[in-house]
Amino acid sequence: MEDTNLRVVEVIGFRCPRPSSTNFSLGGLRIDFHALNTTALLSLGTEAETQSFHQRLINNPSLLGVHPFYLLLFIFQERFGTWGEWFTRQWKVLTDVEFATGMTAKEWMLRRADYSMDQPPKSTKVLLEMVHAAHAELSHVETVMKSAKRFGDGAICAIQHLEETREMLGLPTLKKKERGDLVNRMKYVVSRCEAIDDTLPELKEQLDGQINVVFGLIAQRDSRSSVTMAERQILISELAAQDSRVMRIIGILTLLFLPTTLVTVCVRMISTTSLVDLDPLINWVAWLSASVGLTVVVTGCLWQYDRQTAGKRQSQQLKEDNAICTCTMLLEGSQVLRGAN
Structure with missing residues (x-):
């Protein structure tokens, strides 16, 4: 005799990589395949990020009614905002060092008002500490971006798996337009992560050049x-x-x-x-x-x-x-x- 009360659920656990100044974003989703009822347990990195995520949920209630995986999309988008700000700070550190050393062509230098510090440091010791710290941060950015791409790809695979399973169970699936919209939004965030990851080698090369310049300044100071x-x-x-x-x-x-x-x-x-x-x-x-x-x-x-x-x-x-x-x-x-x- 067929058990009509049998319920099929999917449990998804995830962890979003973090910048050096915040905590991980952790969470778990329990999704009922029949009614798509979802129970979520989330832990975000900071209080500000939590409030921003809560506001995002309030502003988009209809999307959560379309598919529960929009919750993963919101988490991914919120986390990418934190990653983008973090990456921008490291880029500004590089421009500050370039301005302080004066080793960048004028057409490549930002306006003075765009620099993050009013007075870039002139001490070679401070510059050396800045470039090494920025190099470590950019290396961590590279690791985070690779993890972010895996997170996005995994979310897309989970969407496809959920829809295929519902189809096998004879349950209604998302319309092609709705499914494409969800997947494309997820792919868009992944593409932005890839764009940052593609920029990192160039920035690290520039940073390596600035490290050599700072070492040259130190050698010049010692020579004097x-x-x-x-x-x-x-x-x-x-x-x-x-x-x-x-x-x-x-x-x-x-x-x-x-x-x-x-x-x-x-x-x-x-x-x-x-x-x-x-x-x-x-x-x-x-x-x-x-x-x-x-x-x-x-x-x-x-x-x-x-x-x-x-x-x-x-x-x-x-x-x-x-x-x-x-x-x-x-x-x-x-x-x-x-x-x-």
């Missing part, structure tokens, strides 16, 4: 810092060498006059104490001879010392020349990098 440090080091070396020369001259003059001073003091002491009565001429000759002799000895010692330290001075001069050469190379590299940028 190195050049400044090298210039300061050269200046310090020159000042130290100048001080060393002054001290050396003072030391040489002191040593040259030291013998004469010593002899003068000794002669003065002898004359004052009157221990020995010397003839003035002899006194003068003795003073001159002792002064000249001791000066010659001191000069010879200084010459010998200078000869021994000449090698050390040449080594120090070679280091200074190498520092100057390094500074020159850094300056040339900085100019080349500045010209390339």
Whole structure:
């Protein structure tokens, strides 16, 4: 005996992918094949999205009476609005970075009023953080768009399966126009997801280029810092060498006059104490001879010392020349990098 009370139902569970700043949209539908009575359990990402979805249901009550899968269409449309805003924010971040680096042709740049920030950051550290964050977000956008296309394709397959099952059960199905309208609306949202997905490779290429530009700016900044440090080091070396020369001259003059001073003091002491009565001429000759002799000895010692330290001075001069050469190379590299940028 045929059981006329047998009811055929279909249960559908779904999850819409989420942007990085919201939660998943989860839900389940229990559809009665005979009367198309539907029980839905939904959990949307944010309160604003929930209110917007509720308003969409209020504005389109007749469509829900046509087919229960319009509920999936409304969820898909509502979620796509969130995805579109998210994708737009990432695109604006890219334009902000391009404006800050100045590496985009004028005909490709938006008007200044269209940028999301009043003052784009000039710090390379902030720019690097921005481009890496945007790169991660765009990678997530790509994953979300692929999941969104699978969601739309799955909803279309579910519509076809429901209609085929109702036809097998001998139940009335949607009119061709009504079914085509529902499927085409779903396909339209899928096509918009595909359009975003097709744009992502171009944006990621632009973002990779901006990452390279930021790294170039960082290298240029480090090069300038190195050049400044090298210039300061050269200046310090020159000042130290100048001080060393002054001290050396003072030391040489002191040593040259030291013998004469010593002899003068000794002669003065002898004359004052009157221990020995010397003839003035002899006194003068003795003073001159002792002064000249001791000066010659001191000069010879200084010459010998200078000869021994000449090698050390040449080594120090070679280091200074190498520092100057390094500074020159850094300056040339900085100019080349500045010209390339």
